[in-house]
Amino acid sequence: MSFEPRIIAFCCHHCAYGAADLAGVLRLQYPANIRIIRVPCSGRVSEEHILWAFANGADGVCVSGCLEGDCHYQSGNLRAGKRVRILRNRLWDIGLEPERLRMFNISAAMGSAFIGLMQEMTDVIRALGPVAGSGGAR
Amino acid sequence: MILARPRQVSSILAGLGGARRLAVIGCQECVTVCQAGGRKEVSCLAHLLRIAGLKEGLPLMVTEATVARQCDTAYLAPLDPLVEQVEACISLGCGVGVQFIAERYPGVPVIPGVDTVGGGGTTAPGVWEERCAMCGECVLDQTAGICPVTRCAKSLLNGPCGGSSGGMCEVDPDLPCAWEMIYRRMKERKSLDDLRSIRPPKNWVSSRSGGLRRVIREDAMR
Numbered sequence: 001m002s003f004e005p006r007i008i009a010f011c012c013h014h015c016a017y018g019a020a021d022l023a024g025v026l027r028l029q030y031p032a033n034i035r036i037i038r039v040p041c042s043g044r045v046s047e048e049h050i051l052w053a054f055a056n057g058a059d060g061v062c063v064s065g066c067l068e069g070d071c072h073y074q075s076g077n078l079r080a081g082k083r084v085r086i087l088r089n090r091l092w093d094i095g096l097e098p099e100r101l102r103m104f105n106i107s108a109a110m111g112s113a114f115i116g117l118m119q120e121m122t123d124v125i126r127a128l129g130p131v132a133g134s135g136g137a138r
Numbered sequence: 139m140i141l142a143r144p145r146q147v148s149s150i151l152a153g154l155g156g157a158r159r160l161a162v163i164g165c166q167e168c169v170t171v172c173q174a175g176g177r178k179e180v181s182c183l184a185h186l187l188r189i190a191g192l193k194e195g196l197p198l199m200v201t202e203a204t205v206a207r208q209c210d211t212a213y214l215a216p217l218d219p220l221v222e223q224v225e226a227c228i229s230l231g232c233g234v235g236v237q238f239i240a241e242r243y244p245g246v247p248v249i250p251g252v253d254t255v256g257g258g259g260t261t262a263p264g265v266w267e268e269r270c271a272m273c274g275e276c277v278l279d280q281t282a283g284i285c286p287v288t289r290c291a292k293s294l295l296n297g298p299c300g301g302s303s304g305g306m307c308e309v310d311p312d313l314p315c316a317w318e319m320i321y322r323r324m325k326e327r328k329s330l331d332d333l334r335s336i337r338p339p340k341n342w343v344s345s346r347s348g349g350l351r352r353v354i355r356e357d358a359m360r
Contacts, residue, residue: 048178051185055192093148094190133195 005059005125007033009118010049012042014072016064018108023115030115031122041065042103043076047087050101054091057132060125062117064104077105095135097128139168139259140232141266142175142252147186150228153249157225158196160187162251163217163239164204165231172266174252175230177204183230183251199224208235214242221246256288274344274351280337282323289316295340297321297333 011017017038023030039045042065053061063084065077081103088098104117128134154160162184170176184200191198203220205213208231217239221227226247229236233254240248257270271288277295278285287293291309298317301308305318324330344351 046178048181048185051182051189055185055188090147090186091189093146094151094186095148095193096189131189132192134193136190136194 003126003129005033005122005130006035006057007031007060007062007118007121007125008053008058009034009036009121010039010042010045010061010063011036012065012077013038013040015066015070015108016042016104016106016114019064019106019110019114022108022111026111028112028115030118033122033125034118041071041073041076042080043071043073043078045080045083047083050084050087054096054100054131059128059131060100060102060121062102062104062121064106064114064117067105067107070107081105096131099124100128100131139171139257140234141172141255141258141268142169142232143172143255144174144179144183144230144252145250147183147190150183150249150251151187151190154226155247157247158191159199159201159224160226160228161201161203161217161220161224162187162228163208163230163235164202165208165229165235166204166206167209169230169232169235169252171260175232175235179230180204183228187228208232208238211238211242214238217242273340273342273346275341277340280332281320282327282329284316284320284323286316286320289314289319 011020017036020036042063045063050061063080065071065080068077071077084101084103088101091101092098102121106113106117162180164175164177164180166176173179180202184202187198187200201220201224203217205217207213208229221243224246226249227239227243228249228251229239230251232252233250236248236250256268257272258266258268261267268288269285271285273287277287286295291307291313292299294317298315302315302318305315307313307315324333
């Protein structure tokens with residue numbers, strides 16, 4: 001049986017979640033591997049949330065916020081982006097592929113772009129394989 | 139406060155020596171302020187260790203705990219039942235906390251989760267700077283409140299060396315020369331004459347060369 005990854009998508013209520021909603025209204029299909037968690041702002045997603053997801057069976061995590069300059073809380077998406085960048089280094093340090101953690105910036109009008117990103121994320125993680133049993137630390 | 143920075147998780151993993159039941163112990167004092175070893179950092183490190191175990195296919199059982207102060211045995215006592223259950227502890231306290239835990243639980247390996255840097259404070263959000271080298275005999279009254287022991291790369295006590303250029307240190311062009319700072323502040327205070335006064339040499343016996351230093355206050359003793 002082929003490997004089906006579990007991917008957690010933290011989506012900002014104002015933008016990325018709107019994009020996912022729009023994709024639904026447009027009846028666009030996207031992989032069932034994606035589990036969306038709506039957050040008030042991508043800046044709300046802390047390192048703990050992301051690491052908890054990986055430690056509890058997620059094979060990939062993406063944090064999706066508003067386009068840069070469009071954050072409804074001014075800089076939450078920038079903070080989230082910085083956090084993701086630093087955390088990717090920490091994941092690399094323990095031997096986990098940084099590609100498993102991504103930050104996306106999209107607007108609520110970008111329904112089809114959201115689908116494309118989720119498809120791409122799923123393809124990347126499917127190619128990487130599961131986290132569990134993927135080998136020892138670096 | 140004591141400044142510390144997190145160690146790489148890979149080096150912590152390398153020091154586990156086959157231990158699979160672990161306790162990650164944080165401290166709510168200085169290392170919480172410099173975001174190296176508080177409750178949140180404990181949680182993140184514990185998750186990273188769990189992920190590393192998951193990857194390896196040999197799960198690590200990681201328990202999290204954060205105490206009010208690791209440098210105080212009274213706060214360590216509640217950890218006793220937890221440490222009994224584990225094969226190794228990772229302390230996110232400063233070097234003092236690591237040693238206090240190791241002293242209380244001599245049979246359990248204790249791995250430092252942070253590198254302890256020194257005495258300092260917050261200068262900007264996310265920036266912490268050393269201010270005190272803990273040399274044991276303070277000279278700040280003679281140097282306009284600027285510590286040459288800490289700030290000068292050579293810890294000079296009698297003015298700048300020849301490497302001071304344009305107010306900056308030769309060791310790092312972004313590092314202000316401590317003696318230039320002292321001179322300017324004394325000039326501002328119109329107390330430059332104080333620099334001319336002859337002082338006895340600083341007593342370095344109370345610094346780092348005499349082994350373990352103790353602070354004893356009879357009035358605080360039982």
